[in-house]
Amino acid sequence: MSNSKKLFSRSKKVIPSGINSPVRYYAPYPFFVTKAQGSLLWDADGKRYLDFCNGYGALLLGHRRxxxxxxxxxxxxxxxxxxxxxxxxxxxxxxxxxxxxxxxxxxxxxxxxxxxxxxxxxxxxxxxxxxxxxxxxxxxxxxxxxxxxxxxxxxxxxxxxxxxxxxxxxxxxxxxxxxxxxxxxxxxxxxxxxxxxxxxxxxxxxxxxxxxxxxxxxxxxxxxxxxxxxxxxxxxxxxxxxxxxxxxxxxxxxxxxxxxxxxxxxxxxxxxxxxxxxxxxxxxxxxxxxxxxxxxxxxxxxxxxxxxxxxxxSKNVLYPRLEKACKALVSALGDVASDLGIPHQINSVSSMFQMFFTNRAVTNYDTAKAADAVKFKKLFQGLLKNNVFVAPSQFETVFLSAAHTNEDLKKTVTAYEKALKMIKR
Ligand SMILES: Cc1ncc(COP(=O)(O)O)c(C=O)c1O
Known part of the structure; x- marks a missing residue:
């Protein structure tokens, strides 16, 4: 049994639903974190993830700056x-x-x-x-x-x-x-x-x-x-x-x-x-x-x-660099999804983006709700399997940080590609 699984069963006995904020839960149990540095998180089983949840946007400068x-x-x-x-x-x-x-x-x-x-x-x-x-x-x-x-x-x-x-x-x-x-x-x-x-x-x-x-x-x-x-x-x-x-x-x-x-x-x-x-x-x-x-x-x-x-x-370098990196990442992810024939939308601005599985432009609550959340769940699981952590919900945002390197972003495109192929199957 993995350490995260053991910790979750311990946690459920003393913490309602086993987590301290609802969006942290996903089935069957979330990974438990032991440490973080720069763009990375480590779980209780020693697995390493590229972090794109980034404290729901808090960590603009990355972990432990x-x-x-x-x-x-x-x-x-x-x-x-x-x-x-x-x-x-x-x-x-x-x-x-x-x-x-x-x-x-x-x-x-x-x-x-x-x-x-x-x-x-x-x-x-x-x-x-x-x-x-x-x-x-x-x-x-x-x-x-x-x-x-x-x-x-x-x-x-x-x-x-x-x-x-x-x-x-x-x-x-x-x-x-x-x-x-x-x-x-x-x-x-x-x-x-x-x-x-x-x-x-x-x-x-x-x-x-x-x-x-x-x-x-x-x-x-x-x-x-x-x-x-x-x-x-x-x-x-x-x-x-x-x-x-x-x-x-x-x-x-x-x-x-x-x-x-x-x-x-x-x-x-x-x-x-x-x-x-x-x-x-x-x-x-x-x-x-x-x-x-x-x-x-x-x-x-x-x-x-x-x-x-x-x-x-660092503002003159930081913000343009983040925006450029985000644009490049979004464009690469869009190409991957289109090549696989998966209907999708990606909304993005500055260092934030999200992918939705729908043919319609996402402009409000109704159109966001109409996107295929089951596919998103599969995307999340596929990314996790491939060492990329995004927030576990369609109704959250993917955040870049100053700590993400070009190498990190390349790995992220590969992880999305693998995860999107799993959705297709
Ligand atoms: C736009 C916005 N306002 C307020 C809040 C609440 O902040 P906190 O979780 O620190 O109470 C959040 C949290 O995600 C948020 O995204």
């Missing part, structure tokens, strides 16, 4: 939690604010879920309105405000509204189709009580779905016309698409932004920030409450400072 590790090691010698302010927090917030021009003020939190929860509460406090609008398939974390027709693990496991969630809360979360400006305009016209529209500027939790031309600009315009705030959830896209995230990439200025993942490149940290007058609503000066014991903890903050500085320092 030296600048980050050395910054954290030096902080560890000075303490791990003070619960009193540090210069480090000021420095990180200044860095974030310099990269993201819409974020005049920033509050540091721990997870993306905390960041979106705070963003929404802030929008309600600021506008004195109650409802929010989200888009089908966008995932903003595991809390009641946004767990309505969400993507990621919720879509994968067929959960539209979570049991245990309050109807009273989800009734105030209106859902509109992604890439449908007309529907957004018409709902906003009817509903007079919308505090904010929250959006993933690139939808990375339904596979990868790109914003169509003008969709984000229309969303900005419509929210402004109705005195509602626009929240860009850049937990995935922040620092990944550019040093200033999707808002820099598409030249849009949201009112509130949430960051996570690549901000800490593998350390637990997230942020919420925005216009000065909105952010000043936060407690204790303002009346919108938010708090956390671990917020701004010096270990995560030192990791984030090193991450942001490393990304900024």
């Amino acid at each position: 030296k600048e980050i590790i050395s910054s954290v090691l030096s902080q560890l010698k000075k303490g791990t939690l003070y619960c009193a302010p540090t210069e480090l927090e000021v420095e990180l917030s200044e860095l974030i604010s310099r990269n993201f021009h819409s974020m005049n003020k920033v509050r540091l939190v721990n997870t993306g879920s905390e960041a979106t929860m705070t963003a929404i509460r802030l929008a309600r406090g600021f506008t004195k309105k109650k409802k929010i609008i989200k888009f089908e398939g966008c995932y903003h974390g595991a809390h009641d405000y946004v767990l309505v027709k969400a993507g990621s693990g919720a879509a994968h496991n067929g959960i539209s509204v979570s049991d245990g969630g309050l109807d009273e809360v989800s009734r105030n979360t209106l859902v509109v189709q992604y890439n449908n400006s007309e529907e957004l305009a018409s709902v906003m016209e009817k509903e007079k009580d919308v505090a904010a529209v929250i959006i993933e500027p690139v939808l990375a939790n339904m596979g990868l779905v790109l914003p169509e031309k003008n969709f984000l600009h229309n969303t900005r315009k419509i929210t402004s016309e109705h005195d509602s705030l626009l929240i860009f959830d850049e937990v995935v896209t922040g620092f990944r698409m550019s040093p200033g995230g999707a808002q820099q990439y598409y030249s849009i200025k949201p009112d509130i932004t949430t960051l996570g993942k690549a901000l800490g490149n593998g350390f637990v940290i997230a942020a919420v920030g925005g216009k000065r007058d909105v952010m000043d609503m936060l407690s204790p000066e303002g009346k919108v409450y938010q708090a956390s014991t671990y917020a701004g903890n010096p270990v995560s903050v030192s990791a984030a400072i090193a991450s942001v500085k490393t990304m900024n320092k």
Whole structure:
């Protein structure tokens, strides 16, 4: 019996479903990880994988990037939690604010879920309105405000509204189709009580779905016309698409932004920030409450400072190189699938992509859901067999990191080829 199998049966006895986040499970059991370095992961049986899950996008710089590790090691010698302010927090917030021009003020939190929860509460406090609008398939974390027709693990496991969630809360979360400006305009016209529209500027939790031309600009315009705030959830896209995230990439200025993942490149940290007058609503000066014991903890903050500085320092090489590598990989994978006569679509932008098995363009929740998820499962298993780890769901994204070498990418094309041949059989 493999070590991962043994660990999973032990795990199932003490951890619900044997895993600590739903999307980590796949049948019959997930591999258990022992270590990671650069572009690689090792499992409990000593097998090595090229990692394209990359912490669901967090590890833009790859595993154990030296600048980050050395910054954290030096902080560890000075303490791990003070619960009193540090210069480090000021420095990180200044860095974030310099990269993201819409974020005049920033509050540091721990997870993306905390960041979106705070963003929404802030929008309600600021506008004195109650409802929010989200888009089908966008995932903003595991809390009641946004767990309505969400993507990621919720879509994968067929959960539209979570049991245990309050109807009273989800009734105030209106859902509109992604890439449908007309529907957004018409709902906003009817509903007079919308505090904010929250959006993933690139939808990375339904596979990868790109914003169509003008969709984000229309969303900005419509929210402004109705005195509602626009929240860009850049937990995935922040620092990944550019040093200033999707808002820099598409030249849009949201009112509130949430960051996570690549901000800490593998350390637990997230942020919420925005216009000065909105952010000043936060407690204790303002009346919108938010708090956390671990917020701004010096270990995560030192990791984030090193991450942001490393990304900024190398930005002229890092982002073009990742984009070029991703384009080349996607083009090679498309050729392989076409040569095998497998109907497919690949959506991609910057260092992210996903393959769908369908003839129709994938532009929203419905078209993503209509793709053949059984084939995707086979692709995932085939890739795993060939030492490539992507997220185990059609409704996730494949992420490149700075640690992937050209050799890694060549091996990946071969692994996809073998896996796609298995689908054909
Ligand atoms: C766009 C987006 N927002 C928010 C979240 C929630 O972040 P976390 O898992 O850190 O709570 C995620 C997580 O995948 C995400 O992809």
